[in-house]
Amino acid sequence: MGEELTRTEFTRAHRQEYRRKVQQCLDVFETMLSTSSFEFGRPLTGMEIECNLVDDTYQPAMRNDDVLASIADPAYQTELGAYNIEFNVPPRPLPGHAAFDLANDVRASLNAAETKANKAGAHIVMIGILPTLMPEHLETNWMSDSVRYQALNDSIFTARGEDIVIDIEGPERLRCDAATIAPESACTSMQLHLQVSPGDFANNWNAAQVLAGPQLALGANSPFFFGRQLWAETRVELFAQATDTRPDELKSQGVRPRVWFGERWITSIFDLFEENVRYFPSLLPELSEEDPEVELAAGRIPRLPELRLHNGTVYRWNRPVYDVVETDGVSRPHLRVENRVLPAGPTVTDSMANAAFYYGLLRTLSEEDRPLWTKMSFAAAEANFLSAARYGIDARLYWPGLGEVTADELTLRVLLPMADEGLIRWGVAAEVRDEFLGAIEGRAKSGQNGASWQVSTVRALEDGGLSRPQALAEMLRLYCERMHANLPVHLWTGPAS
Template sequence: MGEEVSSTEYTRAHRQQYRRKVQLCLDVFETMLAQSRFEFERPLTGMEIECNLVDNAYQPAMMNQDVLASIADPAYQTELGAYNIEFNVPPRPLPGRAALELEIEVRESLNAAEIKANQNGTHIVMVGILPTLMPEHLSAGWMSESTRYQALNDSIFTARGEDMTIDIAGPERLSLQAASIAPESACTSMQLHLQVSPADFARNWNAAQVLAGPQLAVGANSPYFFGHQLWAETRIELFTQATDTRPEELKTQGVRPRVWFGERWITSIFDLFEENVRYFPSLLPELSDEDPAAVLAAGRAPRLPELRLHNGTIYRWNRPVYDVVDGMPHLRVENRVLPAGPTVVDMMANSAFYYGLLRTLSEEDRPIWTKLSFAAAQHNFESAAQHGMEARLYWPGLGEVTPDELVLRQLLPMAHEGLRRWGVAAEVCDRYLGVIEGRAKTGQTGAAWQVATVQKIEEGGVSRPQALAEMLRLYVQWMHSNEPVHSWE
């Protein structure tokens, strides 16, 4: 959810103070990178899973407050939409059999939450965009009760000065105007975190940017929005457009969007925070009482709340994170590329693929980003979002290839090697990378299965809304089976 704020309205003087405070935080952060000790000796990984709530007819259920009250577990929190909840998985190290234990824990937790949700007549669904979501669901009462979300909505539209345009091409183009950020709530993702040292951050972030395209190609799970078949991973373009603070004139001038792939390889985490401060005005100028310079001078780790809040309103697909736990500062790469679902085993496979590749690519003597332009990495990302396993991806030494060829020939061996370096047990590698191999060989991702299933149902003369609801019913059955999506019928 992000940290709550106290107000939905801010004065001009308040915004000026906030700008100065963010700059002070940035200066202190620069000093810390040069002088302070960060926690990284025992790197932890973390996972967040955003979920949807549906009723017994598989339509969106605007009941997250009731469901969360029933679940009564602090690991589950609200998200933007009243039909969204988020599950925060406790951080843990990668080595050994930890991933197998995590899979069991996540399944048990989600199953327990599902039982509690059933008491409210709802079900939990892990998917990139809820297929049965329609415009009428996002009228009144769609937003979770939160000052932060209301303030975010108001700030985006104040900056924009007009309604939001959602225009996504695809097999069935969608074009509409939105008077709120409601369409953003449709985008439910899985976020992966990796704790890294200041010295290793840039190599890991650059590697994560390289991997964004292949990740999406094999992990796509969002082909439908508002009843239209759009991209394999429509969530990417929808999120970009649904939070865009720029009217057309600023887009024409080349002003950067707040949902941002970036524009260059970096040499330090400071590059990203400095870009955030230099390029993006504040959306939530919430001031704290902390004097970060005084805290640092006293030998403690400042929380830098203004800098962190500002960073939280710039939606990089690989986001830098600064945090303080038990008095010790640490840095994380937050990977925000992947959709939620289809199953826990699929998400564990996506995680293993990412962490293994990240380790190998970030440790290469001649890093791949010295042989791949940033523009090519961004093109791979956009092509994979649009076309999934039908995309064409550029890879140094191979040229332009299909995702299946890239994964099978190049990336799976590298992922195996990376997990070996992490000390991950062989049975873990075989289980999860075997799922990625299965998807590459069959071409069946969550997105491909959804489209094929809807088409088959529609052949029986069923309307699109009915076909989407029936597909989602089948999807939920398979989701609970925990059989990987490439094996679904």
């Protein structure tokens, strides 16, 4: 959820001083990139999984306080909605059979959390958008008890000066107004982290941007919101609209949205932080006691809290992260690429397959002598991302040397061999590569991912006589059964006839 704040209201003086300190942090960060020793000798991967809570009828359960108290594990934290929790997986290296160990640990932790959540009258679901969530669930008592979230809500609506309009077209259309950022809470994702050196950051971020479209096409898992079938990954467009601080006039002027794919390839991580400061006013101008210039001059590692807080309110799909870690009692700065493209779920096996596919491709693409992004416009990468969000596994994507191809053809012909090669470079064992990349291959060959399974299952249930709300609830029940069985989604069957 990010660090908690101490206040929800900020004076003009606060905002002015915060702007000064953000710029000061940026200047210090620029100095550090050329003078400081960053931690990257043993690249580590990390994972965060946002989950939903439902009751015994598969409706949203607004009781994350009770569930977290029952789980009693600091790895589990609140998220924006009272029906959301987040699971933070400790960082670890990739080589050997580590991914098998990680998958077993994640599954054991989630199963233990599910057992404890049951005592609080809830079940845990990994899914991009909870399909049974309806407008009435977000009218009152929907927000987690957090100063940060209340301040974020207030700041967004102060900046907009009017209600948010959610307007998404798809097989069905949804148009509604929102007087809070409650719709944002519907968007639950899996975030993948990779620790990199300053010199390698730009290549890894550019590669991650190239991969965003294929990732999403294969991993889409959010086709329903407020009872309507919208995009294969509705979460992408919903998140963009639900956090938009711009009224129509500012959109017409070309003011950039806070949920942002970006607009150019980069040459340094500094490019991204500098864009954040140049383009985006503060939403949460909380001031710290740290003077980063004094800290750096004294030989200590500045934590740059204002810059980090500001970065946390610019929602890039691949976000730069600066952090300070303790290694053998010594504080050292490090940099990460945080990949925020994927929805949560459907299973731990699918989540690990998505991670293996991403990390393998990232390694191969970031180390190419002639990088792919030198042969491809940034606008083409963004168009791939939006096409994948709208059409999922049926999307057509542009790829240099191939032109426009289907997602399955691109995956089978090009991406899987590249992902395998990247995992070999990481030192990942053959058994691990075969299992997790095999799940990706299965999706490409079957044409079934989480989104397509949800849609076909709801259609079959409606054909059997259920109303849309009944079909969504029954589909979610079947989804949870299969999620706990941990069979990869390309092998899931529909409702029994």
